[in-house]
Amino acid sequence: MRYRPHLRIVFLALASFVAPTRPVSGDETASPSVSVLVAYYSRTGNTEQMALAVAEAAGRVPGVAVSLKKVGEVTQRDLQSARGIILGAPAYYANIPGAMKVVIDDWSWKMKVDFTDKVGGAFATGGGQAGGKEHVLVSLLLFMINNRMVVAGPLFEDEQGDDKWAEIGAAAMTGPLDPKVGPGELDAARRLGNRIARLAMKMNAR
């Protein structure tokens, strides 16, 4: 995907926002930070929009340093250092895009990354109510489970707090019937980032 200007603006805004929690300044604080990697595949920019919201919310969790990358840019070191990994993809014929799967197949096979006990979550975009977004989420979670990770989804509750639940991941409907990523969908993305970041912290408590 060409990096569209307006997205870059959003991204920069995010980058400056996220900056304080990145492990840039060694002198900053004594508390060790936990790394969370948000990695995605996006051609039209919809999945990228979700990725930005996921990363932004993960970065707000105290003690968490977020890294946001397209899957093709993810390095062995990114994967090894991350305690939380959140993967996002559009539905291509109800499944993970081939161009993304080719990349992530190499993570443990060729890069030899050990994912044991890293915490994972997933987000997806796609047209239609039943066009495969959820199957993509399940597929990404099973990819992570098979790689020895522990997985979870975003937490929700109703306004009264009477009803509490989680979802399989964060998803946005982006087809002809509902072309854009809406506020409720970005809210789910943020809840996902928050949940996985918090769990990554919890799993690494001493």
Add this chain to the structure above:
Amino acid sequence: MRYRPHLRIVFLALASFVAPTRPVSGDETASPSVSVLVAYYSRTGNTEQMALAVAEAAGRVPGVAVSLKKVGEVTQRDLQSARGIILGAPAYYANIPGAMKVVIDDWSWKMKVDFTDKVGGAFATGGGQAGGKEHVLVSLLLFMINNRMVVAGPLFEDEQGDDKWAEIGAAAMTGPLDPKVGPGELDAARRLGNRIARLAMKMNAR
């Protein structure tokens, strides 16, 4: 669920609509009709609304006689005579409701129905973009595949006809964020009814 008055009205309207295609009048025509059963579980009425749209569209396919029932009312004879079976359910913790599964588990086990080569489709309702609606669709399709059926989903195309696809089934988002069954969702339900009815005809061509 108590049968709510306004739904009964819709249902009666549908019943009168569907009537001409039912095999009621023996003298009617020489062409044999193909039976399609729409069976659903619904407590709040959302899944029932989808069921009505599915049934209405299936009944419009020439040569098709539709039967619309709650799963608890379905008889052995309904199942045996149906050439197409369309099942609908809300997502209960991302899966088929127990109260529905208890009933349909008996269809081949106790009722000894042979489902070989019957054509199946599925619809579902549920809160959230990723609350399990799609997993319910997949679960219902696998239930049918395991019972020797052949399954498919509703057909779609964009306005220009350039893009054509199908979905896993028809689904409606019905949680707090989007409480009602909307027109696009009912459209998907109708497409599902149409597709399965047409396939049931095709599979029974001589």
Add this chain to the structure above:
Amino acid sequence: MRYRPHLRIVFLALASFVAPTRPVSGDETASPSVSVLVAYYSRTGNTEQMALAVAEAAGRVPGVAVSLKKVGEVTQRDLQSARGIILGAPAYYANIPGAMKVVIDDWSWKMKVDFTDKVGGAFATGGGQAGGKEHVLVSLLLFMINNRMVVAGPLFEDEQGDDKWAEIGAAAMTGPLDPKVGPGELDAARRLGNRIARLAMKMNAR
């Protein structure tokens, strides 16, 4: 995978076996033959072994002409002419291998093949009882459903004929615990080939 000599021999044997049902000699018979394509991805040869069994059984169905190809060799014309398509893959991290998905993503996107009402089935190999073989089957079936196909699985019955069922596809366990493709697994592959070929015939009856 390099095409291993002994497999080529088997394949040729199969090809000569299948030959009578291929539409080679136009003068042969008045009955039109129905094409079934078996397309697979295989590195170690396990999935290829399953593919051979699927193809052999499909080719035994009277009136069916089988084509057996690696996914990378499948042409637009193969896809367009096939009335039945059976896809096979090993589980890579519980999902379709990226190298295969890249290829099949292009079938409707770039090759513009219309798959409407073609009949599909799936087979898979993989290590472990729960290493993702079944998720690969479901993923391939949803790929096909999303491409407007109608899908089904292999039929089984116990020796007494009292119990009859189908499975989601044909699968072989091929990991360290059970390295080879066994006779029961090849039997499932043959049942899959038979079922999809018969359904392809039935869907194209006049």
Add this chain to the structure above:
Amino acid sequence: MRYRPHLRIVFLALASFVAPTRPVSGDETASPSVSVLVAYYSRTGNTEQMALAVAEAAGRVPGVAVSLKKVGEVTQRDLQSARGIILGAPAYYANIPGAMKVVIDDWSWKMKVDFTDKVGGAFATGGGQAGGKEHVLVSLLLFMINNRMVVAGPLFEDEQGDDKWAEIGAAAMTGPLDPKVGPGELDAARRLGNRIARLAMKMNAR
């Protein structure tokens, strides 16, 4: 896997009962124990056999107290006190049995249990390589994810330790082709119990 002698001893001890690993003796130790609940549905005893192996292995993890129950016997208190929950079921038409789903649907709905951050895993039994065992595992995991849990599967490695992976859960093939629960399948069950118990400890570290 070779059936290791000391495991056989434990297995017999378990059969006689789980009690020794239960937090019965208050004088035992100062370290707080973490509860793990193994809950299953079984008619023929196959799933129960898997449950016993899961429970036995979970109980060997230091600091873990295991409770083993049929789903119908599970109390609100069992669920509330458990930090890890492992669910097992046979595949009924490729899905969770209705009789089990009816029970577990009530856990958060009627019993109002809050499952947030409890750690979950799943095991399943069923006939055939692709008869739905894995779909049952996925369905149970999604049930747990939807109930705000964190989920994972059993860990494996080859003899050389070169290859490491996890599976979606523990599964046993139990149909006509392979009627009994075998040693490799019980090994997977033990690995599942061990993994979930360890994660439940880790998630509750202070």
